[in-house]
Amino acid sequence: MMEFVPVLVLVISFICLLAIGTPVAWSIAISSLLTLLVSIPAMPAFTTLAQRMGTGLDSFALLAIPLFILSGELMNKGGIAHRLIAFAKTLVGSLPGGLALINIFSAMLMGAIAGSAMASASAMGSILGPEMQKEGYSKEFGAAVNITSATTGLIIPPSNVLIVYSLASGGASIAALFLAGYIPGIMTGLFLMIVASIWAKKKGYKVGKRSSLQEVFKTFIVALPSLFMLIVVIGGIVSGIFTATEASAIAVLYSFVLGLIYKEITLAKFRQILLDSSATTAIVMLLIAASMSMSWALSYENIPQDISAGLLSISDNKIIILLIINVLLLFVGIFMDMTPAVLIFTPIFLPVVTKLGLDPVHFGIIMVLNLCIGLCTPPVGSVLFVGVGIAKTSIEKVLKPLLPLFLAMLLALFLVTYFPELSLWLPSLFDL
Numbered sequence: 001m002m003e004f005v006p007v008l009v010l011v012i013s014f015i016c017l018l019a020i021g022t023p024v025a026w027s028i029a030i031s032s033l034l035t036l037l038v039s040i041p042a043m044p045a046f047t048t049l050a051q052r053m054g055t056g057l058d059s060f061a062l063l064a065i066p067l068f069i070l071s072g073e074l075m076n077k078g079g080i081a082h083r084l085i086a087f088a089k090t091l092v093g094s095l096p097g098g099l100a101l102i103n104i105f106s107a108m109l110m111g112a113i114a115g116s117a118m119a120s121a122s123a124m125g126s127i128l129g130p131e132m133q134k135e136g137y138s139k140e141f142g143a144a145v146n147i148t149s150a151t152t153g154l155i156i157p158p159s160n161v162l163i164v165y166s167l168a169s170g171g172a173s174i175a176a177l178f179l180a181g182y183i184p185g186i187m188t189g190l191f192l193m194i195v196a197s198i199w200a201k202k203k204g205y206k207v208g209k210r211s212s213l214q215e216v217f218k219t220f221i222v223a224l225p226s227l228f229m230l231i232v233v234i235g236g237i238v239s240g241i242f243t244a245t246e247a248s249a250i251a252v253l254y255s256f257v258l259g260l261i262y263k264e265i266t267l268a269k270f271r272q273i274l275l276d277s278s279a280t281t282a283i284v285m286l287l288i289a290a291s292m293s294m295s296w297a298l299s300y301e302n303i304p305q306d307i308s309a310g311l312l313s314i315s316d317n318k319i320i321i322l323l324i325i326n327v328l329l330l331f332v333g334i335f336m337d338m339t340p341a342v343l344i345f346t347p348i349f350l351p352v353v354t355k356l357g358l359d360p361v362h363f364g365i366i367m368v369l370n371l372c373i374g375l376c377t378p379p380v381g382s383v384l385f386v387g388v389g390i391a392k393t394s395i396e397k398v399l400k401p402l403l404p405l406f407l408a409m410l411l412a413l414f415l416v417t418y419f420p421e422l423s424l425w426l427p428s429l430f431d432l
Contacts, residue, residue: 010032010035026290056289062164062288066281070281083223089219094210102128110123110153138203147387148192148408154375155181157177157181158248176432183422183426195407233247290340298344322366329367
């Protein structure tokens with residue numbers, strides 16, 4: 001019975017802390033401390049926890065996160081989103097549910113450049129939200145489309161969460177993870193487009209006018225400097241010219257220069273950009289530090305090994321185990337933010353799936369895509385709250401149009417889980 005006590009302390013304390021409204025980072029850290037106190041005296045428990053939080057952030061790879069956050073803010077405020085939306089409008093604006101498709105397509109492009117779901121949801125919601133309402137779309141449907149499409153940026157590289165997974169997995173190639181995210185991310189976006197188009201047709205929403213080839217070409221040329229950053233950042237990482245961390249610094253410089261050329265970034269705006277990105281970085285880094293302490297507490301109590309043995313005792317069938325892991329991660333995503341979930345559950349589930357012959361890169365895409373769904377679900381879904389807040393509506397009203405979009409994301413998750421070629425084909429082309 002004693003070996004189950006740390007698990008019970010960890011789970012019960014974490015759920016209770018969340019239930020009374022304790023911030024997620026503090027809930028993780030406090031429940032980790034209480035778990036350690038079961039096995040070791042108070043003073044070593046406190047000092048070990050503090051040490052693990054500090055050393056957990058001592059990683060060169062993690063430097064990419066604040067830099068990609070800053071580049072995302074620069075793009076959001078530097079006029080890039082407007083140009084991407086204009087380009088998307090010429091491509092898909094004439095299809096059923098045109099404005100919804102523009103939102104999804106623009107979010108995919110924005111995600112591929114900024115790598116931030118929050119930046120994408122904020123930019124697309126504030127620009128396209130009012131326009132969709134003018135054209136007769138319900139603000140709840142607009143919010144649902146914006147919320148779900150914003151998460152595609154966490155699969156399509158560059159992605160901060162994939163960098164975190166690389167760290168948690170003990171060294172899965174960031175370049176391979178970035179390439180592995182393209183097909184699943186684009187596929188998820190296409191599924192969302194199909195559902196949004198069917199919903200819009202059913203509701204009789206307006207269809208935009210068809211753009212001429214000249215208009216498509218003109219908006220493409222205007223958006224080209226923004227799109228070129230994809231080639232610079234991802235091309236540089238894959239070809240080995242620079243690391244992901246160095247690429248993030250190049251992304252900051254590139255987006256800053258582009259903002260100056262577009263004359264969208266002023267001194268006052270740049271000061272606000274630095275403040276906003278610093279605040280976001282502080283939140284993310286506190287989550288990472290707390291999650292690192294929980295990871296260590298789990299390892300100390302041999303909890304990952306116990307869970308691994310328990311799962312493998314249920315079945316040694318890869319299909320069954322992956323189904324169980326996906327259900328558990330979907331449940332975890334409801335209550336926990338993405339970054340801590342990746343850091344805590346990667347060391348638990350990765351040894352299980354590797355024993356069954358699964359590639360760590362493939363599992364990383366499964367995990368991130370799964371947890372993307374959690375960002376759209378209450379009570380902790382950060383993108384859900386941003387999308388609802390921008391649309392000035394309520395979560396209850398958004399849930400109905402959100403459900404079919406959830407199903408589209410679940411279908412993408414199913415295909416990515418059971419067809420590894422969707423994730424591994426591109427990295428194999430580059431021998432990664």
